[in-house]
Amino acid sequence: MNRNNYYNMGNVGGMNDTNFCPDCPTQTIYDPPITQYEDYYHPQLVNVIQNIETVKQHHCCPVYKQYFTHTEKNVMVSSVKRAKQAKASSKKRSKK
Template structure:
């Protein structure tokens, strides 16, 4: 049996693996303007707008004992508004 004390003392040495790179990333704010372009297109269209107009006619119907009247059921005697105003 051989004891450790009987062996010569070996010198220690170091063996190095190839270096590994470790990154420590630090982030700092950087102002960056992002410009969003908007184009406005004005489209013009024709839209019908109805203006209702009324044409009025006036009719006088003579019923009863008027001279020349033939009753409400028969002939109608008409006169315009202008003729009545004179």
């Protein structure tokens, strides 16, 4: 393939193809740039502070503790037997 895309121009000015060489200036064309990315990762220290709140809950619950009191008394007991008295029944009292 010819560099200038001239495949067959025929006879120009009476010259044959072997002697014909057009004088074409060289052109430069710039395409839009192609962007390539290379990613590099570097460690970055990030301090994360997490606050912890402790809530101390106090609850009242009953705990039973028994206390005992002690009393003393002196009673005189006679050796003589008393006669038992008959008690009136409650039925007799209510019949009035």
